[in-house]
Amino acid sequence: MDYIDEVNGQLGEKGARDINEILEANRALFAGGELDEEAKDAFYQAVTKAYLSCKMEAKKTFGRKKKNTETESDS
Template identity: 45%
Template sequence: MTFGEKIKEARLAMNLSQTELAQLTGISERSLYTYEQLGTIPRKGNIRKLAEALHVSVAYLLDDQETNTQSHIDEDMFLAEAREQFGAKGAKEAQEVLGRVSSLFAGGDLDEDAKDVFFQALMAVYMDSKKNAKEKFTPKKYRKHKKLAQSEI
């Protein structure tokens, strides 16, 4: 997949028009057209702006071997959120987990039932962690208020 095809596919995956992407990035619509349709490679600054706006990595845009845009967009968004919430160390740990899970599915001998069990277990851990975090990090004054509001219903 070419640079232009990746830009277009990522833009469409985010339901953005060229006009909207131009507004997000500060890059002219004409330039976006040449990137997508003519395969022109922009300057480094514009590549960075596009990657940021489309929630993909610069490496992804420049690597001719990458072809799965949606999974790359999802992964980059997940890592950005992990970095925002937990810092660089949390993002690094999240990336390591993604790598291990990816390896498990790419080269592992898991059938569809085993994959379903894995995802159910992962979801249970996520929901449990979310509940524990809410109880641990929500200030008591808000927890009491919430309990009172629920008992009034």
């Protein structure tokens, strides 16, 4: 799968294997695991919230920094 190849390129073979295991476990959970629909929805929302939170933190840390135009014009 394309995403496994992409992860392999970024994180190496172990990272790709870990991602694949997580995805397989989630597929099994959603396909007919022992959770009812409400629990599956809650799990999905929690994973989505965690993803978005981590993405925003990464953007703050690694994203482009806005230049302070006020400081530059004062110089």
